[in-house]
Amino acid sequence: MLDSWTSDAPAKLFGVSDIGVTPRQLKVSRGTSDKVFRGFILAGALFSLIVLALISGFLMYRGFGIFKDFGFSFFTSSKWEAAADDGSAPAHFGVAAMLVGSFVVSVIAVAIAVPFAMAVSLFLEYYAPYSLRYVLTTILDLVASIPSVIWGIWGYTILMPHAVGWSKTLNHWLGWFPLFDVPAPIFERSPFIAGMLLAMMILPIVTSVAREVYSQAPRDQIDAAYGLGSSKWGAMRTVVLPFGKSGLIGGTMLGLGRALGETVAVYLVLNLVFKVNFHILASVGGNVASLIASRFGEASPYELKALMAAGLVLFFMTLIVNFIATTIVNRSKVPS
Amino acid sequence: MNAIATEVTPVTPRKPWKNTRATLKTATINGFFSAVLATALYTFTGLDGILGWYVSFIISVMVVMAIVSKVTGNGKSIADQVAPVVISAGFATVMIPWISLIGTVVQRGVKGIYTGFFTHDMLVNSMDEPLNVGGISHAIIGTLIIVGIATIIAAPLGIIAALYIVEINGKAARFVRFLTQAMSGVPSIVAGLFIYSTVIITVTHKNNAFAGSLALAILMLPTVARTSEEVLKVVPREIRDASYALGATQVRTTLRVVLPTVRSGLITATILGVARVAGETAPLLLTSQYFVRFTTNMFNSTMASLPTYVFGALRTGTENSLARAWSASLVLIAIVVFLSVIARLLGGRSTGRK
Amino acid sequence: MSDSISTDSTTESFVPSITPNVASVTTEHTSRNAENLEVNGTTTGLEARGVHAWFDKHHALEDVSIHFPQNTVTGLIGPSGCGKSTFLRLLNRMHEFIPKSAMAGEVLFNGEDMYASHVNATDIRTRIGMVFQKPNPFPAMTIGENVLAGPKLAKKKVENPDDLLEECLTRAGLWKEVKDRLKAQGSSLSGGQQQRLCIARALALKPEVLLLDEPCSALDPGSTLRVEETIVQLSQSMTIVIVTHNMQQASRVSDYCAFFLSDGGPGRLIEADLTTNMFSNPKDERTANYVQGRFG
Numbered sequence: 002m003l004d005s006w007t008s009d010a011p012a013k014l015f016g017v018s019d020i021g022v023t024p025r026q027l028k029v030s031r032g033t034s035d036k037v038f039r040g041f042i043l044a045g046a047l048f049s050l051i052v053l054a055l056i057s058g059f060l061m062y063r064g065f066g067i068f069k070d071f072g073f074s075f076f077t078s079s080k081w082e083a084a085a086d087d088g089s090a091p092a093h094f095g096v097a098a099m100l101v102g103s104f105v106v107s108v109i110a111v112a113i114a115v116p117f118a119m120a121v122s123l124f125l126e127y128y129a130p131y132s133l134r135y136v137l138t139t140i141l142d143l144v145a146s147i148p149s150v151i152w153g154i155w156g157y158t159i160l161m162p163h164a165v166g167w168s169k170t171l172n173h174w175l176g177w178f179p180l181f182d183v184p185a186p187i188f189e190r191s192p193f194i195a196g197m198l199l200a201m202m203i204l205p206i207v208t209s210v211a212r213e214v215y216s217q218a219p220r221d222q223i224d225a226a227y228g229l230g231s232s233k234w235g236a237m238r239t240v241v242l243p244f245g246k247s248g249l250i251g252g253t254m255l256g257l258g259r260a261l262g263e264t265v266a267v268y269l270v271l272n273l274v275f276k277v278n279f280h281i282l283a284s285v286g287g288n289v290a291s292l293i294a295s296r297f298g299e300a301s302p303y304e305l306k307a308l309m310a311a312g313l314v315l316f317f318m319t320l321i322v323n324f325i326a327t328t329i330v331n332r333s334k335v336p337s
Numbered sequence: 338m339n340a341i342a343t344e345v346t347p348v349t350p351r352k353p354w355k356n357t358r359a360t361l362k363t364a365t366i367n368g369f370f371s372a373v374l375a376t377a378l379y380t381f382t383g384l385d386g387i388l389g390w391y392v393s394f395i396i397s398v399m400v401v402m403a404i405v406s407k408v409t410g411n412g413k414s415i416a417d418q419v420a421p422v423v424i425s426a427g428f429a430t431v432m433i434p435w436i437s438l439i440g441t442v443v444q445r446g447v448k449g450i451y452t453g454f455f456t457h458d459m460l461v462n463s464m465d466e467p468l469n470v471g472g473i474s475h476a477i478i479g480t481l482i483i484v485g486i487a488t489i490i491a492a493p494l495g496i497i498a499a500l501y502i503v504e505i506n507g508k509a510a511r512f513v514r515f516l517t518q519a520m521s522g523v524p525s526i527v528a529g530l531f532i533y534s535t536v537i538i539t540v541t542h543k544n545n546a547f548a549g550s551l552a553l554a555i556l557m558l559p560t561v562a563r564t565s566e567e568v569l570k571v572v573p574r575e576i577r578d579a580s581y582a583l584g585a586t587q588v589r590t591t592l593r594v595v596l597p598t599v600r601s602g603l604i605t606a607t608i609l610g611v612a613r614v615a616g617e618t619a620p621l622l623l624t625s626q627y628f629v630r631f632t633t634n635m636f637n638s639t640m641a642s643l644p645t646y647v648f649g650a651l652r653t654g655t656e657n658s659l660a661r662a663w664s665a666s667l668v669l670i671a672i673v674v675f676l677s678v679i680a681r682l683l684g685g686r687s688t689g690r691k
Numbered sequence: 692m693s694d695s696i697s698t699d700s701t702t703e704s705f706v707p708s709i710t711p712n713v714a715s716v717t718t719e720h721t722s723r724n725a726e727n728l729e730v731n732g733t734t735t736g737l738e739a740r741g742v743h744a745w746f747d748k749h750h751a752l753e754d755v756s757i758h759f760p761q762n763t764v765t766g767l768i769g770p771s772g773c774g775k776s777t778f779l780r781l782l783n784r785m786h787e788f789i790p791k792s793a794m795a796g797e798v799l800f801n802g803e804d805m806y807a808s809h810v811n812a813t814d815i816r817t818r819i820g821m822v823f824q825k826p827n828p829f830p831a832m833t834i835g836e837n838v839l840a841g842p843k844l845a846k847k848k849v850e851n852p853d854d855l856l857e858e859c860l861t862r863a864g865l866w867k868e869v870k871d872r873l874k875a876q877g878s879s880l881s882g883g884q885q886q887r888l889c890i891a892r893a894l895a896l897k898p899e900v901l902l903l904d905e906p907c908s909a910l911d912p913g914s915t916l917r918v919e920e921t922i923v924q925l926s927q928s929m930t931i932v933i934v935t936h937n938m939q940q941a942s943r944v945s946d947y948c949a950f951f952l953s954d955g956g957p958g959r960l961i962e963a964d965l966t967t968n969m970f971s972n973p974k975d976e977r978t979a980n981y982v983q984g985r986f987g
Binding site for chain 2: 031032034035037038039042043045046047048049050052053055056059060063116117119120121123124125128129137139140142143144146147148149150151152153154155157158159160163170201204232233234235237255258261262263264265269290293294297308309312315316319320322323324326327
C-alpha cells in the first residue's frame with residue numbers, strides 16, 4: 002500500500018499521466034544546401050561498396066565458366082594444365098595445391114611473426130628506455146612501408162642462402178618428423194623460406210595492433226601488481242598479456258590476411274609446383290596470388306578465366322579473414 | 338623565525354632506482370660469464386658467422402641469468418630474470434633483417450647509380466648492358482604519373498568517406514567504416530585482376546597506364562580514409578558548435594571551419610596513401626606493365642614504373658640486370674621512406690597517434 | 692539486514708559539521724590510540740626526512756619530513772595537486788615507475804633508508820601495501836585468486852592458502868559476503884566490495900604498513916562507511932597512511948593529520964598534528980581555512 006503510493010506519487014501530484022504530455026521529438030532542420038551536401042558525401046562514401054561489389058561481380062562473371070566446367074573439382078584438384086596446342090589434352094584447372102600452399106606459407110609466417118610481434122610491442126611499450134621509444138616506433142613505421150618487391154629481392158639474394166643452411170640443420174635433426182622431411186635434398190625456394198620472409202613483412206602490422214592494445218592495459222592494475230611486489234614480468238603476465246589477448250588474436254588475423262594476399266615476394270622465393278605439399282622445407286609450394294602473377298602473362302583466354310576464378314577465391318578468403326580480424330580488433334579496443 | 342633560511346639549502350634530484358654501482362657490477366660479471374659461455378658455444382657447436390655469435394651470446398645471457406636467479410636467490414624467479422632478456426633479444430633479432438635489407442640495398446644499389454641513371458631510359462639499352470649506360474628516368478616519371486593519377490582519384494574519395502563517418506555520422510557510418518576496412522584487405526593482385534577484367538578487357542582492350550592508376554587507387558583509398566578519419570576525430574566538437582551557433586550550415590561548417598583546421602592532417606593522410614602504393618608491383622604487372630622508353634601516353638601505351646622495373650630487371654637475372662634492380666630499389670626505397678618521413682613530420686600529433 | 696538501513700543509521704551519528712563541535716566528535720575516537728602519542732620520535736614505523744619529488748623538471752614536492760607512528764592512522768589532506776599522492780607513492784617506491792621521475796631525501800622504514808642502494812624495491816612493496824583510488828581487482832582472476840595474487844606475484848610461499856584467504860577477507864570485512872562465491876570473478880562484486888577485495892589482496896602479504904590513496908573517492912557513501920570501518924579495525928595491528936579529499940573522512944578515521952598545500956610551486960607539508968588539534972585548533976591560518984572549507 003505504502004509502496005504503491007510512493008511510486009505513484011509524482012505522477013499523481015504533477016498529473017503527468019492525466020494530461021498526457023507527449024515528448025516532442027527534436028529534429029534538426031536542414032536547408033537544401035545541407036541536404037545536397039550530405040547526399041553527395043554519402044554517395045562518395047558508398048563508392049567503396051560499389052568497388053567491392055564490382056570486384057566480386059566481375060570476377061564471378063569472368064570466372065563463371067570455370068566454376069560451371071569444373072564444379073567443385075576446381076577446389077579439390079591440384080592439376081593446373083592449359084589445353085595442349087594440338088588439342089590432344091583438354092585444359093584442367095584446380096586450385097587445391099595453391100589454396101593449401103597459401104595457408105601453409107601464411108601459417109608459417111604467422112607462427113614466426115606473432116611471438117616476435119609480442120616481444121617487440123612489449124619492448125616498445127614497457128621495456129625500452131623511455132627516450133628511445135619514439136625513435137624505435139618511427140623506425141618500425143618506416144619498415145612497414147618497404148615495398149614487397151624489395152623484400153622479395155632481398156629475400157632471394159640474402160635471406161635464401163642463410164635460410165637454406167637453417168633448413169638443412171632443421172632437416173638433419175628433425176627430419177624424422179614428416180613436416181621437416183624432404184623428398185629430394187633441395188632446400189631453395191621452399192614454403193619455409195617464403196613463410197620466413199612473409200613473417201618479416203607482416204611483423205609491422207601485427208606489432209602495431211599488439212602495441213595499441215598493450216598500451217591500453219589499465220595503468221591502475223599494473224600499479225596494483227607492482228604494489229604487491231611483482232616483478233615487471235609478473236605485471237606483464239598478470240595484467241598486460243591477458244588484457245591484450247583478443248587484440249593480439251585480431252592482429253594475428255590481420256597479418257594472416259596480408260600474408261594470404263602477398264604476391265611478388267612469394268613469387269620470387271617460392272617454387273611454384275602444382276602439388277599439395279606439407280613438407281615445408283621442400284622446394285615445392287605456391288599460393289593463389291603468385292599463381293595469378295606467374296600464369297597471367299602467357300595465359301590463353303580460357304586460362305585467364307580460371308585465373309579470374311582463382312582471384313575470386315582469394316578475394317573471398319582474405320575478405321573473410323579480414324572481417325574476423327577487424328571485428329575482434331574493434332571489439333578489443335577500449336572506447337576512448 | 339626566518340622562513341627563507343630553511344629553503345636555500347640546494348637539493349639535487351636523485352634516482353636511487355637507476356643503475357647503481359652494485360647493479361653495474363653484477364651486469365659486468367654477468368656479461369663476462371655470458372661472453373665466456375658464448376665463446377664456448379661458438380667453438381663447440383656448429384654455429385658460425387656473425388649470426389652464430391649473436392645466437393650463442395643470446396643463449397648464454399639467458400643461461401647465465403637463469404643461473405644467477407638460482408644461485409643468489411634474490412627473490413626473482415627464472416622467468417623474471419629471463420623474460421627481459423627474451424623480450425629485448427626479440428626486438429634485437431627483428432632488427433637484423435631490417436638492417437640487412439637497408440644495408441644491402443644501399444651497398445649494392447650505389448654501384449649502378451650515376452648521373453645518367455636518372456636522365457636516361459632503356460630504349461636503346463638492354464638490362465644486361467654495363468651499368469654506365471641506360472637509366473630509370475622513364476620508370477621514375479612513370480611512377481610519378483601512375484601514382485599521381487591514383488592520388489587524384491583516391492584522395493578525395495578517401496576523405497569523403499572519412500567525412501561521412503565523422504562529420505555526417507549518419508546511419509550508415511558504421512557500415513561505411515566496415516566497407517573501408519574490408520577494402521583495405523583486398524589483396525593487391527586482386528585489385529589488378531579486377532581492373533584488368535573490367536577496364537582492359539571491356540573498354541580499352543589493351544594494357545595502359547591509366548588502368549594501373551585505377552588499380553592503385555583501390556589500394557590507396559582505405560589508407561587515406563582511415564587516417565583522415567583519425568584526423569577528423571581530433572577536431573573538438575566545440576569548434577563545430579561555435580560555427581553552428583553563428584548560424585552556419587553544415588556545408589559551410591565542414592568546408593570553411595573543419596577542413597581548414599585539419600588541412601595538414603589530410604595532407605599527411607594522402608602522403609601515407611601514396612607511400613602505401615608507390616611500391617606496389619603486382620597490380621601494375623597486370624595493368625600498366627612495363628615499357629622501355631619514356632612516355633606520357635596514359636591510355637594507349639604501357640608505362641614503366643619503379644617496381645615493375647625492379648621486377649623486370651630481377652627476372653632478366655644477369656649480373657648487370659641484378660645490379661640495376663638494386664639501384665632502382667634504392668631509389669624506390671628512398672622515395673617511399675622520404676614520403677613516410679614527410680608524412681610524420683607534417684602530421685605530427687594531428688594524425689591522432691601517440 | 693539490508694546494507695542501506697545500517698548505512699543510513701550509522702552515517703547519521705558521524706555527520707560532521709565543521710564547527711567547533713567537531714572536536715567532540717573526534718576526541719573520543721582518537722583516544723583509542725592515545726598511548727601511541729608517546730611513541731612519536733622513535734625510529735619505529737615509517738618516517739620521511741626532507742623528501743622531495745620531481746617529474747622531469749617539475750618540482751612536485753618539497754622538503755617533507757613527517758613520522759608515522761606504529762599502529763596509527765594518518766590522514767594526508769589538502770587540495771588537488773598538492774603532492775599528497777606523489778608523497779604516498781614515495782613511501783613504497785612506486786614513484787619511480789613514472790618516467791623521468793626523481794626524488795631527494797630519505798624514507799626510513801624501521802630505521803633504515805628504503806632508498807639506499809642495497810634495498811630491494813619489490814621487497815619494500817611487499818612489506819608496505821597499497822590500495823588505489825579506483826578499485827582494481829585483476830579481471831582475469833577469481834575473488835580467491837585476487838586475494839592470493841600478492842604472494843604469487845612476489846614469489847612468497849604460502850603454507851595454508853585457504854586459511855590466509857579467510858583471514859585476509861575477514862580482516863577486510865568481506866568474508867561473510869563472498870565466502871560462497873570465491874570462484875566468481877572479482878569484477879562481479881560491487882564497487883565497495885571490490886575496494887575491500889583490494890584491501891584483502893594487500894593484506895595477504897602481511898604488510899606492516901598500508902597506504903591508501905583516496906580509497907573511497909569512487910565509492911558511494913554506504914560503501915565508504917564499510918571501508919572506513921575496515922581501516923579503523925586494521926589500524927590496531929598496522930600503520931596506515933590514507934590520502935583523502937574528504938575532510939569528514941579524515942576526522943572519522945585518522946589519529947593524525949598532515950596538511951599539504953601548493954602555492955603554484957612544489958607541494959609542501961604545512962602542518963601535521965593530532966587530528967583533533969588540526970580540526971579544532973590549527974596553528975597555521977591556511978590549515979584553518981582549508982579544514983573549514985574556505986577553499987579547496
